[in-house]
Amino acid sequence: MDGTYQLAQLNVGRLVASTDDPRVAEFMGALDRINGMGKRMPGFVWMMEGSGEPGTGNTGNAIGGDPRFVANLTVWEDVESLENFVWNTVHRQFYERRAEWFEVMGDMHFVMWWVPQGHRPTLGEALERLDHLKAQGDSDHAFGWSYLEEARLWRTRGCAPVAAE
Numbered sequence: 001m002d003g004t005y006q007l008a009q010l011n012v013g014r015l016v017a018s019t020d021d022p023r024v025a026e027f028m029g030a031l032d033r034i035n036g037m038g039k040r041m042p043g044f045v046w047m048m049e050g051s052g053e054p055g056t057g058n059t060g061n062a063i064g065g066d067p068r069f070v071a072n073l074t075v076w077e078d079v080e081s082l083e084n085f086v087w088n089t090v091h092r093q094f095y096e097r098r099a100e101w102f103e104v105m106g107d108m109h110f111v112m113w114w115v116p117q118g119h120r121p122t123l124g125e126a127l128e129r130l131d132h133l134k135a136q137g138d139s140d141h142a143f144g145w146s147y148l149e150e151a152r153l154w155r156t157r158g159c160a161p162v163a164a165e
């Protein structure tokens with residue numbers, strides 16, 4: 001995509017316990033560090049902020065009134081920048097351990113789409129894109145990693161889906 005567009009992404013998860021529960025304490029304790037690192041990465045543009053309280057990340061943006069549903073909504077200059085953060089930093093270690101802190105989601109919970117440079121998507125807009133992806137599959141309106149030819153790292157460094165034990 002040319003420089004007039006940037007890549008937005010939404011990732012939704014449901015914690016296995018409330019944010020103050022010891023079962024998710026390690027995840028909650030790392031949020032500020034991981035989010036701060038992401039904000040310093042080349043190609044990072046913007047992140048939806050939660051309450052702003054230390055150690056809460058975006059957990060203040062509950063979905064459907066359920067405080068255990070958390071969302072990460074960011075904008076990046078390009079696919080390569082997002083991939084670099086996801087797969088080439090400590091973020092990957094937390095991604096690989098996601099089953100420790102998050103319920104296995106039965107349906108899609110990740111979506112990307114192109115936004116005009118300078119646009120900051122709302123959570124409502126992002127959830128609409130996710131619903132569109134669920135209903136229609138990959139399209140220019142909403143897509144996953146496999147839809148992007150320029151996405152390379154997820155093919156080699158991505159993790160296998162988490163299976164129920």
